Every structure is written in structure tokens, then in C-alpha cells.
Amino acid sequence: MYKNENKERKMKKYMIIATIAIIIFSIGTLVVGRNPTRIENILKDTVANLEYYILKAPVEYVSNIVNEYVALKDAYEENKILKRQLDGLQKEIAYNETLQSDLNEIKALLDMQYLPTDYNIKYTTVIGRVPSYWNQELTIDLGRASGIEEGMAVINSQGMIGSVTYVGELTSTVSLLTRENAVSQLPVSIISDDKEYYGLLDSYDTERNAYRVILLSDSDGIVNGLNVVTSGLGGTGKSPRGILVGTTLEVSKSESSVSTVVYVQPTVDFNALTYLAVVQRVNE
Secondary structure, three states, X not given: OHHXXXXXXXXXXXXXXXXXXXXXXXXXHHHHOOOOOHHHHHHHHHHHHHHHHHHHHHHHHHHHHHHHHHHHHHHHHHHHHHHHHHHHHHHHHHHHHHHHHHHHHHHHHHOOOOOOOXXXXXEEEEEEOOHXXXXXXXXXXXXXXHOOOOOOEEEEOOEEEEEEEEEOOOOEXXXXXXXXXXXXXXXXXXXXXXXXXXXXXXXXXXXXXXXXXEEOOOXXXXXXXXXXXXXXXXXXXXXXXXXXXXXXXXXXXXXXXXXXXXXXXEOXXXXXXXXXXXXXXXXX
């Protein structure tokens, strides 16, 4: 038994010595830079294979397993979030369907043909936006021939972006809400749980990156994060009620200390405006 152990030890020593010799031989061949012989090529390939299968392959295998585990964990967490959002969306859809049914009954009862929140939309595409007027205006591919009129609101999937200020035969100019001095004041309302506050959006504050809204009522109860929508009180041809504009960011007194100013964070990404819609009240 003792002899067998000695033999095993000798064999291990020989293998270690042979491996070191092969590595040294390979390095020497590379340093000299001469054309290697067939045997040298075989030895180099053997060393490369040993290095890959003994060192690199196990490390890559473990690394791939860890990455797959992390990816699966992230996917699992994302699926949980999406499931919660889907459950909430289904509840909102059911609730909205109930509200729509109630509204239809009320309209029939009062013989009403439309509500202030009812509107039609015409889809359009941005065809012009000059860099020097990037935050002021853009051009769309609908005009007078498509029934577009001055004062109509323009929206995208995130909310209101501005209103039509010039109408040509085939194109129109849209004045953006992000221009520092608004072409006209936009009537808006701030929606709270038990109260509604009215105001006028009159400009855009470039330092705060927020709209400036002058309140027409008291500010008691206004907190950050409330939705700000169009009030529909702008008159004929103007924005209908209920279009999302932004969320409340800050409440402060104006410089004259006479009126209260609410700064509103836009819900729209104004750097990514391509596909839009022009809004028209159904009664017009």
C-alpha cells in the first residue's frame, strides 16, 4: 500500500513537471518568434485547450448561471409589477364603463346631446420644428381643408401640448405650452378629492421647467401631485374640459402678493413630439 502511495505521488510530480515544461517551452517559442514545428503547434494547442477547459470554461459557466439567475429574478419582479398594474387597469376600465353608462342615462334623462368633456380628434404628424423655436412652436400636416381652426387644442398620448395659432390650407402652426410668453391664457382646473380649483395658465418658467398658473380661487387644500386639466371655460373653439396638462409642483404668492401662483409639472415630454391629435368639441 505504501508503494502505491509513492507511485501516485511520483506520477503527480511528473504531471506537474511536464505541465510546467510545456508552458515554459510554449513561452520560449513565442519569445524567440521562429516558425514553430508541428510538435510545437500540437503542444501549444494542448496548453491552450488545458487553459480553456480548466480555467476559462468553468468561470464562464458559473458567470452565465449567475447572469441567467439575475435576469430571471428581474423578470419575475417585473411580472409582479405588471400584474398589479393590470389588476388596477381592469378595475379602472370597469369603473369607467360604469361612469359612462351613468353619463349616458343622465344625458338621455336631461335630453343632452353632449357634455363639456365630449370631443372628437383628428390625428396628425409633426412636419416642421425649427431648432431656434424648439420650445415655442411646430408645424403639423393638417390645415383648413381638414377642418382645423385657430384655438383648437393639440394633444399627444401624455396630455396637452399646445393650441393651433395659425391655419393654412394644408398645414397649421401649433403654439406650445412651453413658450415663455403664452399667446393666450389657458383656463385650467386643479382636481382634488373634494374640491376643484380654477386658474389660468399664462406662461412657462424655464428655471423650474414648469407651467405658471394664476389661481382664480383660494389655494387651501392644494398639495403637490394633484392633476391639472383644462377646465373647458375658454369659449367656443377652445379646449374642451378634462384634457390632462400636468401635476401640481409648488404653490407660491406672486410678486405683487395679490394672487397665488401654482407651478405645474408637464406630463408631456416636449422633446419627443411626432404623432399628435387636434381636438374639436363635438358641439362645434
